[in-house]
Amino acid sequence: MADDGAARQLDKEILSPKPGIQSPAEGGGDFQPRIVGFLCNWCSYAGADLAGVTRLKMPPSMVAIRVMCSSRVDPLFVLKAFLAGADGVLVAGCHPGDCHYQTGNYYTRRRFALTLKVLEELGLEANRVRLSWVSASEGGRFAEVVTEFTETIRKAGPNPAKTEVFL
Amino acid sequence: MHNARGTTHEAYCVEREALSMKQFQVPRPPDDALRDMLASLMDKGKVGGVFALAQTGENSYSYALITDKKLLDHIVPTLPLMPANAGKMVSRLTMLEPVKTPIAVIMRPCELRALFELVKLEQARLDNLLFISYTCGGVLEMKTAKDGLQLKLEEYWKQVKTGGVSEDMRDSCRVCENFVPTGADITLTLVGNDNGKQTTVQVNSEKGEEFLAGLSYELTEAGPELEALDSMRKKRAEQKPDVFGQFAAEELGMAGLTALFGRCIGCHACGRACPVCYCSSCHFEAAENEFDPSTLETELTNRGALRLPTGTLYYQIGRLFHVSISCVGCGMCSDVCPVDIPVASLFAKLAGSVQGMFGYVSGRDAEEKIPTSTFEMEELEEIGA
Amino acid sequence: MTGATIQAKNGVNGAVSAVLKSLKDSGCVDAVLVPTRVKSGETFVYLLIRNPKMLDSCAPLPPVMPVQGARALQSLTRHGKVEQTVLCVMRPCEVRASIELAKRRQVDLENVLFMSLDCPGALRTRDYVNDPEALDKRYQGILNNWEGDGLRPTCETCVHFSCEDVPVDLHVGLVGTKEEEAVIIGVSKRGEELLDKAGIECSEDVSAWQVEVEKARDKKAGNRSKVVSELKDKAAGMDNLGLLFADCINCHNCMRVCPICYCRQCFFDSSDQVRLRAEDYFAKAQARGGIRFPGDMMQFHLGRIYHMGLSCVGCGACEDGCPMDVPVSQVFAFAGDEVQKTFDYVPGRSTDEPIPTLTYEEDELHEYEDA
Ligand code: SF4
Ligand code: SF4
Ligand code: SF4
Ligand code: SF4
Ligand code: SF4
Ligand code: FES
Numbered sequence: 001m002a003d004d005g006a007a008r009q010l011d012k013e014i015l016s017p018k019p020g021i022q023s024p025a026e027g028g029g030d031f032q033p034r035i036v037g038f039l040c041n042w043c044s045y046a047g048a049d050l051a052g053v054t055r056l057k058m059p060p061s062m063v064a065i066r067v068m069c070s071s072r073v074d075p076l077f078v079l080k081a082f083l084a085g086a087d088g089v090l091v092a093g094c095h096p097g098d099c100h101y102q103t104g105n106y107y108t109r110r111r112f113a114l115t116l117k118v119l120e121e122l123g124l125e126a127n128r129v130r131l132s133w134v135s136a137s138e139g140g141r142f143a144e145v146v147t148e149f150t151e152t153i154r155k156a157g158p159n160p161a162k163t164e165v166f167l
Numbered sequence: 168m169h170n171a172r173g174t175t176h177e178a179y180c181v182e183r184e185a186l187s188m189k190q191f192q193v194p195r196p197p198d199d200a201l202r203d204m205l206a207s208l209m210d211k212g213k214v215g216g217v218f219a220l221a222q223t224g225e226n227s228y229s230y231a232l233i234t235d236k237k238l239l240d241h242i243v244p245t246l247p248l249m250p251a252n253a254g255k256m257v258s259r260l261t262m263l264e265p266v267k268t269p270i271a272v273i274m275r276p277c278e279l280r281a282l283f284e285l286v287k288l289e290q291a292r293l294d295n296l297l298f299i300s301y302t303c304g305g306v307l308e309m310k311t312a313k314d315g316l317q318l319k320l321e322e323y324w325k326q327v328k329t330g331g332v333s334e335d336m337r338d339s340c341r342v343c344e345n346f347v348p349t350g351a352d353i354t355l356t357l358v359g360n361d362n363g364k365q366t367t368v369q370v371n372s373e374k375g376e377e378f379l380a381g382l383s384y385e386l387t388e389a390g391p392e393l394e395a396l397d398s399m400r401k402k403r404a405e406q407k408p409d410v411f412g413q414f415a416a417e418e419l420g421m422a423g424l425t426a427l428f429g430r431c432i433g434c435h436a437c438g439r440a441c442p443v444c445y446c447s448s449c450h451f452e453a454a455e456n457e458f459d460p461s462t463l464e465t466e467l468t469n470r471g472a473l474r475l476p477t478g479t480l481y482y483q484i485g486r487l488f489h490v491s492i493s494c495v496g497c498g499m500c501s502d503v504c505p506v507d508i509p510v511a512s513l514f515a516k517l518a519g520s521v522q523g524m525f526g527y528v529s530g531r532d533a534e535e536k537i538p539t540s541t542f543e544m545e546e547l548e549e550i551g552a
Numbered sequence: 553m554t555g556a557t558i559q560a561k562n563g564v565n566g567a568v569s570a571v572l573k574s575l576k577d578s579g580c581v582d583a584v585l586v587p588t589r590v591k592s593g594e595t596f597v598y599l600l601i602r603n604p605k606m607l608d609s610c611a612p613l614p615p616v617m618p619v620q621g622a623r624a625l626q627s628l629t630r631h632g633k634v635e636q637t638v639l640c641v642m643r644p645c646e647v648r649a650s651i652e653l654a655k656r657r658q659v660d661l662e663n664v665l666f667m668s669l670d671c672p673g674a675l676r677t678r679d680y681v682n683d684p685e686a687l688d689k690r691y692q693g694i695l696n697n698w699e700g701d702g703l704r705p706t707c708e709t710c711v712h713f714s715c716e717d718v719p720v721d722l723h724v725g726l727v728g729t730k731e732e733e734a735v736i737i738g739v740s741k742r743g744e745e746l747l748d749k750a751g752i753e754c755s756e757d758v759s760a761w762q763v764e765v766e767k768a769r770d771k772k773a774g775n776r777s778k779v780v781s782e783l784k785d786k787a788a789g790m791d792n793l794g795l796l797f798a799d800c801i802n803c804h805n806c807m808r809v810c811p812i813c814y815c816r817q818c819f820f821d822s823s824d825q826v827r828l829r830a831e832d833y834f835a836k837a838q839a840r841g842g843i844r845f846p847g848d849m850m851q852f853h854l855g856r857i858y859h860m861g862l863s864c865v866g867c868g869a870c871e872d873g874c875p876m877d878v879p880v881s882q883v884f885a886f887a888g889d890e891v892q893k894t895f896d897y898v899p900g901r902s903t904d905e906p907i908p909t910l911t912y913e914e915d916e917l918h919e920y921e922d923a
Binding site: 215216218221223224225226227229230231232233234235237238241250251253256259260261262263264265266267268309310312313422425426429430432433434435436439440447448452453454457458459460463464467468471472473474475476477502503504505506507 | 583585590591592594595597598599600601602603605606618619623624625626627628630631632633634635636677678681682794795798799800801802803804805808809816817821822823826827828829830831833834837838840841842843844845846872873874875876877
């Protein structure tokens with residue numbers, strides 16, 4: 001997957017330590033969740049943009065990665081981010097029925113169900129991954145999703161995969 | 168869920184339908200009966216070759232495509248060993264083009280199911296193949312071939328006769344409930360049969376009947392013996408806590424998984440032996456998954472140390488993403504693992520859950536679509552929030 | 553040669569890990585690649601360690617070699633040299649495989665340093681993971697007496713168990729040293745400097761150890777010629793060779809765990825080899841009455857000898873990774889020996905020696921030409 005722009009960006013964004021954001025393990029005090037968001041270009045990315053320009057309040061916890069359609073998100077993208085130590089992974093796309101490519105997000109939904117199931121069965125924290133539908137006009141909803149998800153993750157604490165060396 | 172053929176009970180009914188009411192008996196052990204049948208098929212020019220497990224040396228076995236009738240002496244189609252998944256092998260044979268000369272293919276139910284999955288994945292074709300299978304008592308670990316096989320066979324066949332479970336079987340077979348082939352043209356009912364003496368053959372399809380027409384068999388109307396099948400199904404269900412128990416979600420998690428795969432040497436033998444891991448170039452062996460020097464620096468800074476080669480869990484969990492929807496629970500992966508990780512038990516357990524979510528049983532039906540390659544508009548509402 | 557005695561009251565691993573810590577503290581080593589026991593205790597993995605605390609639990613000489621160290625180093629440097637100075641602690645055969653991989657441009661040796669230890673051999677990984685406690689004990693016995701049961705057959709015949717002909721920077725001598733003692737030696741100039749910077753003074757004479765190494769080598773060389781001559785009879789001719797590989801299920805795992813077999817897409821797994829037209833499979837079957845699936849088993853093994861026999865370091869990884877216990881590495885070490893002798897080549901001896909088939913001399917090998 002990594003000769004693909006999204007994946008390269010993933011490596012860079014997630015793996016590089018950001019100045020100012022430190023995990024408690026590094027003695028950084030308060031836990032600031034870091035979430036990777038895969039946003040479809042036509043709906044959710046536009047929604048995020050809208051939330052930004054209308055200056056809606058939301059935690060600065062998400063690194064956005066733009067994909068052309070939510071169905072471009074290979075479950076392995078989610079896994080890679082998760083194992084690299086992302087505290088949460090969000091996949092967001094157009095509402096069912098509204099996909100720019102007609103049916104992409106229906107496939108996304110099935111694949112995401114599979115992804116969740118595997119994580120659940122393996123006892124990995126499935127609450128760290130989330131699928132949400134956000135349209136281009138739903139700036140408010142986007143802010144809500146990010147805020148809510150960040151809270152969930154804050155409660156869950158840092159992803160243990162972040163410091164695991166035997167994986 | 169939405170999908171009509173969801174429950175185990177329904178799956179079970181499909182299997183019962185798969186065994187027809189037409190049958191005949193031969194007063195010979197199954198392998199002999201098959202050799203005779205295949206020899207007549209070849210004599211009459213109905214098939215040009217036979218694909219079956221063959222003995223290739225004193226203690227060695229391999230699948231083989233046989234075109235010379237004389238070599239049929241070497242086939243051992245019901246010997247409980249699986250050196251490779253035959254579904255994967257037939258995919259090699261038929262990948263580029265369908266076979267033109269009809270051949271008889273003898274394989275176990277899970278191998279047939281693997282083949283059907285491969286057909287859906289466009290890796291194999293079924294044209295001109297006559298499928299012969301049997302109600303399957305399971306296979307022994309491959310290493311048994313050179314380690315007391317004869318002794319273990321005695322015990323094995325005793326269990327098959329009474330619908331029991333033999334200790335020496337692969338773990339995946341101990342819990343497999345899909346031991347009645349679906350999609351075979353001809354099925355030998357080994358389970359519940361006294362296989363030392365006689366063979367009962369069910370003819371399940373018109374194709375099967377056509378092939379056998381003109382041979383010396385007389386078909387009678389009689390249903391399969393279900394009692395032993397039921398007993399075996401029950402006994403196998405009882406094995407589940409023992410085989411699957413260690414993989415309860417609360418036992419796994421990051422700690423449990425790093426412990427389970429701590430001994431993994433990253434050889435990927437499990438994937439290469441797996442019939443439904445079909446890619447000629449595997450994602451997990453791609454250059455893109457190796458660290459470049461700068462990523463490495465970041466990793467070292469973040470973690471303080473790093474296991475090399477990297478990506479053990481990425482491979483294992485990633486492979487679960489890729490194959491759990493099609494895994495047929497054949498046990499090849501565990502059998503080839505050089506450090507005895509019970510991979511197949513883990514994969515079979517997850518396959519059960521993942522496929523169950525869609526009411527799917529991998530390879531049960533060659534026409535059914537793989538759930539992730541299709542969708543329904545109204546479903547899984549609980550997932551997108 | 554001179555060295556320094558190090559105390560090994562807590563075993564070899566403790567002693568070496570202390571040395572590693574002082575090397576790390578001195579700042580001349582940035583990270584250490586070293587085997588470490590996993591948390592469950594049942595095996596060892598290679599860890600690249602930067603956090604000095606983690607060096608406490610490292611195991612420089614584990615009883616097994618689950619992953620060939622050269623593969624670990626390859627995964628680290630395949631895409632370019634490391635920026636940090638990395639010290640690799642490995643068995644001698646792993647160092648030698650790394651050198652071979654460097655010649656094949658799969659490993660970048662820049663900024664890489666090697667430390668090896670006198671290696672008594674390794675136990676089979678499969679045996680170990682199924683009973684680590686008992687095998688730990690057995691291995692301790694082997695370390696004390698420099699012999700014992702259960703070593704992998706290929707290790708019994710290995711003559712490169714010390715640092716002669718192995719281009720390491722540092723070496724830990726164990727053969728015949730006093731109980732609870734080992735010697736550390738700066739083999740290369742870099743190695744000497746490292747020890748110097750870490751404040752380890754190397755002025756002791758180590759000739760007593762060298763004598764012991766010679767003795768041990770003679771013994772292994774004896775084993776080797778015995779096994780080789782036995783194999784020569786056993787492996788002569790296609791039929792006999794076929795018998796040696798009779799149990800092979802053609803899974804190709806030996807190739808995948810071999811450090812030298814580095815190709816991402818193995819020729820013997822390529823579509824050309826395994827995906828023929830059905831008609832072609834048929835034609836092949838008809839020529840002999842039948843063919844095996846998977847096929848071409850002997851072609852795979854012989855072909856592999858052609859591809860990498862010159863570089864085979866006899867590490868035994870292939871045999872360890874074989875699910876059917878085929879004596880692959882014994883055959884390969886034997887076949888490798890023969891081809892290596894032809895060119896007077898010792899794989900992994902030096903980075904300066906080119907792989908014989910990648911170079912030539914104008915005036916040579918006339919005995920192979922028809923006169
Ligand atoms: S994952 Fe294992 S059990 Fe499942 S189909 Fe593949 S080899 Fe068979
Ligand atoms: S693990 Fe995935 S990418 Fe690799 S061979 Fe299997 S299905 Fe293909
Ligand atoms: S076969 Fe076993 S050791 Fe090899 S990759 Fe699979 S689980 Fe790991
Ligand atoms: S062929 Fe076997 S013994 Fe030789 S280098 Fe490869 S793994 Fe080691
Ligand atoms: S690992 Fe063993 S069984 Fe597999 S191909 Fe090599 S020799 Fe044959
Ligand atoms: S384009 Fe938005 S989900 Fe397909």
